[in-house]
Amino acid sequence: MLPCIELETQPNPSAAIIWLHGLGADGNDFVPIVPELDLTRCPGIRFVFPSAPSMPVIVNGGYVMPAWYDIIGRNLMDQEDATGIHRSAHAITKIIEREASRGIAYDNIVLAGFSQGCAMALQIGLRFPHKLAGIIALSGYLPLAMSLNTEKHSANQTTPIFMAHGMYDAVVIPERAEASYALLEKMGYAVSWNEYPMEHSVNREELMDISRFIKAVLIRP
Secondary structure, three states: OOOEEEEEOOOOOOEEEEEEOOOOOOOOOOHHHHHHOOOOOOOOEEEEEEOOOEEEEHHHOOEEEEOOOOOOOOOOOOOOOHHHHHHHHHHHHHHHHHHHHOOOOHHHEEEEEEOHHHHHHHHHHOOOOOOOOEEEEEOOOOOOHHHHHHHOOHHHOOOOEEEEEEOOOOOOOHHHHHHHHHHHHHOOOOEEEEEEOOOOOOOHHHHHHHHHHHHHHHOOO
């Protein structure tokens, strides 16, 4: 099991948000955002922040750092590390299953991710065989897009997807993310696109929109 940091908003939570960090970060990266989210009226939530294993990353000169998969070139889509993506998907899926074994219904689990974590959230969520509550895809893109049509699972065809990106992002250029959004929309997914005047980061306006999304998918009538 991957090492994880956990925060619970209430004892005995009935929902979970599994939040995946970006390249070179670890599970601590998004812990500080929890107090900034407006979770009024939400059920108790267990936030789970896994840490990726460390590995050499080719695009960074082979420097060893936490990474969900290797990046071969700055284009991101050329020579994708399918083996690494599948390996991390398997490890993260174990975390989803652990939450289910702890009493969290699949449809009360949100997958969230930033940058590489965003790619992993989309990779796993669209192929997962049980309906999830939602997917939060921040400053990233859809990996292994060519295989999605044959690997996708109908369980999450209507799962809400919140995609967000910085207009000035130089790490994952907006055009790359926009192409992923367009493909998901074409495939009939319930995906929304949100842009913010920022670089490869998260800002206050985005956090407010994330709060609204979490409420929309976790607060039941």
